[in-house]
Amino acid sequence: MKTALTIASAILVSSLSSFAGGEGWMHDIEAAKKKAAAENKDLFIDFTGSDWCGWCIKLNEEVFQHDPFKKGIADDFILVELDYPRDKSKLSKETIAQNEMLREKYQIQGYPTILLTDADGRPYAKTGYQKGGPESYVKHLGELQKSKEARDVAFKKAMTLDGVEKAMGLYAGLKEVPEDYQRLYSKVIEDIIENDPEDKTGLKAAKATRDAKIELEKQLQTAMSGGDSAKAITLIDTYVTEQKLDGEAKQEALTYKLNILFGNKDFEALEKAVDEVIAVDPESKMGKQMASFKNTRLKQLKAQAEKK
Structure with missing residues (x-):
């Protein structure tokens, strides 16, 4: 039993281990999604280059390491750090493969890139370095969360409608999402196309x-x-x-x-x-x-x- 508990603890430490982001950050995206779903929270995903990206280091030192940030986001987000360091010796092969897959999936072009996603990993906002310190950053995140609120209101209303009206409602919610990430809402897109055969939303085109x-x-x-x-x-x-x-x-x-x-x-x-x-x-x-x-x-x- 003691050995089993030791192994379980090691696994937990592995998924929550602190790299550049410090204590409380997860690195396994699937584990983070499960945790977010269980706790009814969103994901705060940090794409970073911990040993070479100056703005990433600056964001970590000015914001992430401070209690006002940690406490300010605790009720809303699960923190996920996806690191792309030059020195990959501290990353497992599985983590490197996972991070490369996610970089391609989310089409990350620069660092740091911060994505706010729901528990399914669907982004609703994108940001990066912001000056002003932890309190200002938490306030900034609060503004970005309004996109998800508007998205969900539109989606919920659409589910009470039929046909083209439903498609229009879903499309209104989809437009609350940054255009680059709308493609990741595949089920929503399929539903819109199915209910809008004449493409009145213009989504198909x-x-x-x-x-x-x-x-x-x-x-x-x-x-x-x-x-x-x-x-x-x-x-x-x-x-x-x-x-x-x-x-x-x-x-x-x-x-x-x-x-x-x-x-x-x-x-x-x-x-x-x-x-x-x-x-x-x-x-x-x-x-x-x-x-x-x-x-x-x-x-x-x-x-x-x-x-x-």
């Missing part, structure tokens, strides 16, 4: 556009891995044409070219691509940013290249 963008990014990665920049450029042009993009959506898609051409140091082609983005809408935010880039940084890059 939006999903098709999003899926096409994901497929483009996969194809671009394959093309660039093979060193085929020309094919990558063609894929982008085909995507813009087939999706009939215009405005900011077209400008965003065309910026994929900039990354490719910049990496190739093909500054003449890069300038043409920049002009292409600007021509879509010179007065848009993206258009103005590209014009500024062309007249400053790109001009410098071309001058440096000519000297070589």
Whole structure:
């Protein structure tokens, strides 16, 4: 019996072990989800780089280590730390694999990224470093929780409706979620599509556009891995044409070219691509940013290249 208790204690310590976040943080996402469900709480998921990310370290030292933060979130959240350190010697192979899977699932691009999710792991808010200390951070989280409240009110009301009205109600709740994470509400999306065969919500069309963008990014990665920049450029042009993009959506898609051409140091082609983005809408935010880039940084890059 004593041996069994010792093993159980070791398992508990393993799931609650303190790395950068300190005591009280879990590292096993499935265990955290079960705990959150049992205690009727949400998940506070910290994607961090504990031994290299300056803003992560700053957030930990200024906020996470302090009692006002720990006490302020205790009734609402289970803390989860997902670490991506350069020194992985303290992480098990299982933890490394889990963290990589979650980074891909939630499409984490920078650190620290903080996701607030329900007990099922569905995000309803995203944040990161915030200055002001622990009290201010807790207040900030309270504001973000309002998105979940609005989401749940809309979802609950929708379940009393039928057909298109139900779809509209569910879609109203889904729109309370950051657009990047709506795709993780698969059951809600299926319910909307089923009850909205004529796509009055526009969700089906939006999903098709999003899926096409994901497929483009996969194809671009394959093309660039093979060193085929020309094919990558063609894929982008085909995507813009087939999706009939215009405005900011077209400008965003065309910026994929900039990354490719910049990496190739093909500054003449890069300038043409920049002009292409600007021509879509010179007065848009993206258009103005590209014009500024062309007249400053790109001009410098071309001058440096000519000297070589």
